[in-house]
Amino acid sequence: MTVSPDSTHVGFVGVGIMGRSMAGHIQAAGYPLHVTTRSRDKAAPLIEAGATWHDDPASLAAACDVVITMVGYPADVEAVYFGVDGRPETGLLATLKPGAVAIDMTTSAPSLAQRIAAAAAERGAAALDAPVSGGDVGARNATLAIMVGGDAAAFETVRPLFDLMGQTVALLGPAGAGQHSKMVNQTVIAGTILGVAEGLAYGQRAGLDLEQVLGVIGGGAAGGFQLNVLGKRMVDGDFAPGFYVHHFIKDMGIAAGEAERLGLDLEVLALAKTLFERFAAEGGREDGTQGIYKMIAKA
Known part of the structure; x- marks a missing residue:
């Protein structure tokens, strides 16, 4: 897969204080953007600018080549990827397309990042853990430091997206190394x-x-x-x-x-x-x- 605005649909799950700005940079670069979050109101500026709304992570992942998640807690990450209340069909891993790349930018547990990477690989996809540092200022100014763990080929594939959101980006090791x-x-x-x-x-x-x-x-x-x-x-x-x-x-x-x-x-x-x-x-x-x-x- 080659990542470009002409061919790559990007999904963003979680558009809070930081996620909204990060998704906005991707949208401003011309990528078709798909969004979902707990409160649709938070996504309103992105939707008004042309983003496609989805009611849940599973439907978003089915439509996207790259899915980025930026939620709150490890429990939220677990639910977004593996489904809510023991229902895997509601999680994005259930519909992640072969060849797609999922990127969790939430600060979460290394062991969870490793589980997600293994589950994505079973679907013929890839998952990277890529937490960030720089706060709201870094998110707004696209100057975040992005710490990535996971497959090197997947990292190089989505590097153009990381460069839209951050100033310092590095692959630091296998799954979990970012966390x-x-x-x-x-x-x-x-x-x-x-x-x-x-x-x-x-x-x-x-x-x-x-x-x-x-x-x-x-x-x-x-x-x-x-x-x-x-x-x-x-x-x-x-x-x-x-x-x-x-x-x-x-x-x-x-x-x-x-x-x-x-x-x-x-x-x-x-x-x-x-x-x-x-x-x-x-x-x-x-x-x-x-x-x-x-x-x-x-x-």
Whole structure:
């Protein structure tokens, strides 16, 4: 299969905060786009721009050469691929065409990615796990980092689509390697976001002009997305979700479980998970991850 706007129908399952922008880049490049999501209203801008709506993942997969999924939790991934309530005919694997490629861009469990790849291969298709990093900003600007696991030939086939959504794209190993790489990413972020929140809380208590502080340290060794983008949102009091707290807790749970299986005791990850769970219980579940600053600054 050669991927091109003239011959490739692309399906997108899940068009939330990030998925909507990612699907939009593919549509803007001229690919016939097919969409489904829990709430049709979220897909309205894509449908108005010409996307075809489907009522379920199975009917979408039957019409597409490449299917991309971007949903919330591993349980959602399981239902989308293998069907709801033990009914495999409702899942996209039941109708995935031979030669097609399914790409799960949800942050999910490596073991689930491996199951999906094996099931797709049984149908003469391929499946890649390709979680992303970069949040809502990266999705809007098509600058995501995309970490891919799976078959090398399938990766090269769909590389043009990845390049429409991301700036840094890499095949990191067999099925599951993309998800393992995302766990590395989330473990690094877990400690970093706490450091940003604590540092800015310190600056606030010390009476510093936090805008000035960010302008200086953001150009030094502390600089990076968590400080320069999310730190700025903390200072501005902007806690709207680019990446939900409850999704981050989910990711940290996966990372912690995988670390335990690998014989690692990741204490900073465990602390971050505990603090974010406390923040969620206090009402921050639907905030962006930068919302943790509110809890830390008032302590």
